[in-house]
Amino acid sequence: xxxxxxxxxxxxxxxxxxxxxxxxxxxxxxxxxxxxxxxxxxxxxxxxxxxxxxxxxxxxxxxxxxxxxxxxxxxxxxxxxxxxxxxxxxxxxxxxxxxxxxxxxxxxxxxxxxxx
Amino acid sequence: xxxxxxxxxxxxxxxxxxxxxxxxxxxxxxxxxxxxxxxxxxxxxxxxxxxxxxxxxxxxxxxxxxxxxxxxxxxxxxxxxxxxxxxxxxxxxxxxxxxxxxxxxxxxxxxxxxxxxxxxxxxxxxxxxxxxxxxxxxxxxxxxxxxxxxxxxxxxxxxxxxxxxxxxxxxxxxxxxxxxxxxxxxxxxxxxxxxxxxxxxxxxxxxxxxxxxxxxxxxxxxxxxxxxxxxxxxxxxxxxxxxxxxxxxxxxxxxxxxxxxxxxxxxxxxxxxxxxxxxxxxxxxxxx
Numbered sequence: 001x002x003x004x005x006x007x008x009x010x011x012x013x014x015x016x017x018x019x020x021x022x023x024x025x026x027x028x029x030x031x032x033x034x035x036x037x038x039x040x041x042x043x044x045x046x047x048x049x050x051x052x053x054x055x056x057x058x059x060x061x062x063x064x065x066x067x068x069x070x071x072x073x074x075x076x077x078x079x080x081x082x083x084x085x086x087x088x089x090x091x092x093x094x095x096x097x098x099x100x101x102x103x104x105x106x107x108x109x110x111x112x113x114x115x116x
Numbered sequence: 117x118x119x120x121x122x123x124x125x126x127x128x129x130x131x132x133x134x135x136x137x138x139x140x141x142x143x144x145x146x147x148x149x150x151x152x153x154x155x156x157x158x159x160x161x162x163x164x165x166x167x168x169x170x171x172x173x174x175x176x177x178x179x180x181x182x183x184x185x186x187x188x189x190x191x192x193x194x195x196x197x198x199x200x201x202x203x204x205x206x207x208x209x210x211x212x213x214x215x216x217x218x219x220x221x222x223x224x225x226x227x228x229x230x231x232x233x234x235x236x237x238x239x240x241x242x243x244x245x246x247x248x249x250x251x252x253x254x255x256x257x258x259x260x261x262x263x264x265x266x267x268x269x270x271x272x273x274x275x276x277x278x279x280x281x282x283x284x285x286x287x288x289x290x291x292x293x294x295x296x297x298x299x300x301x302x303x304x305x306x307x308x309x310x311x312x313x314x315x316x317x318x319x320x321x322x323x324x325x326x327x328x329x330x331x332x333x334x335x336x337x338x339x340x341x342x343x344x345x346x347x348x349x350x351x352x353x354x355x356x357x358x359x360x361x362x363x364x365x366x367x368x369x370x371x372x373x374x375x376x377x378x379x380x381x382x383x384x385x386x387x388x389x390x391x392x393x394x395x396x397x398x399x400x401x402x403x404x
Contacts, residue, residue, distance in 0.1 A: 013375060016368065016375040017375055017376050017377050019258070020256065020257060020258065020366065020375065020377040021377055021378065023258055024256070024346075024377070024379060024382065027254065027346065027382070028380075028381060028382050031234065031236045031343060031382070031383075032236075034236070034239055034343070035239065036238075036239030036240060036241075036242055036243060038242075039242060039243060039244030040243070040244065041239065041240070041243055041340060069340075070338055070339060070340045071338065072244070072340070110376050113376075113377075113378070114361075114363055114376055114377075114378050116378070
């Protein structure tokens with residue numbers, strides 16, 4: 001029984017380390033998805049990406065006002081350029097997220113998690 | 117508009133803040149690509165000369181601003197190092213003078229134990245806001261370890277801001293703000309009665325929170341803030357730094373049981389100052 005208990009506790013320890021690593025990774029990605037532009041701060045998320053793409057599809061490409069994270073109005077003079085930037089940042093951050101998440105998922109012990 | 121980082125460093129007998137500030141400055145300089153200045157006092161300068169780090173200090177800092185050491189002799193607290201602790205003065209009472217002391221138009225003030233390992237704060241230089249303070253404490257372990265007094269100045273008080281990172285533009289409005297912080301410090305006991313917090317130790321976080329609350333018309337306003345302060349508690353131990361990874365033992369729910377984790381490419385506030393000093397050389401490599 002003692003051996004089984006030790007294994008359970010070891011696994012619990014691993015799960016705690018894993019949970020912290022995953023939380024930290026997500027926050028690192030969130031920081032990468034924060035974009036300062038023209039005095040505003042934008043959170044690059046699906047909602048922003050969709051809205052920007054929709055405006056471009058409607059040919060609203062110049063002098064567009066977007067609300068930033070704090071609901072402040074920010075003037076974007078060239079929306080296509082803005083769109084390219086936020087899409088680039090989104091793909092770069094999420095790709096890093098995927099890559100690093102897979103690494104921590106594969107690490108099945110505390111020791112291996114620390115090496116990721 | 118000139119921009120730069122400013123760090124306050126006043127040594128006590130237990131903690132070599134000026135040496136720690138060299139590390140904080142080199143990391144900030146490397147990752148934010150702006151000059152860093154230091155505010156210190158004559159006795160800390162004497163120690164700097166005695167410990168032969170004068171040349172490094174001169175090379176690291178853009179400006180060395182020498183000011184009178186704040187009289188914080190009664191402001192004493194426990195500094196934890198894992199399970200152990202030491203009692204030492206907490207000399208932090210002159211942050212409100214930063215407006216007068218800073219040589220920059222736009223200033224980022226950081227703590228000596230704040231390790232800037234990314235350029236995340238660079239996004240905030242151009243934000244259209246005169247004063248930005250971090251709004252939240254983000255614990256390395258997660259919500260489980262964050263108590264009400266980490267988010268509010270007291271059980272019945274206003275929300276706490278974290279003065280670990282503060283960015284401001286030098287203008288009339290911010291002058292009023294820092295003068296108000298100075299006033300709150302001066303009348304700390306009186307404000308503790310009004311805002312119902314424990315005044316036993318002076319905390320900039322509390323003084324800044326109250327001043328901001330007053331300046332906002334005594335109300336909570338949705339306004340731009342600096343990123344949450346990702347922190348490790350002083351019971352946590354930084355055990356190793358290698359391959360750009362900071363390995364921590366995190367005190368599970370602040371108990372004596374520890375869980376291991378790593379931090380990479382993320383700004384981190386390491387409250388266990390002793391463990392910073394133990395890993396000083398390895399941390400310094402991250403600034404190269």
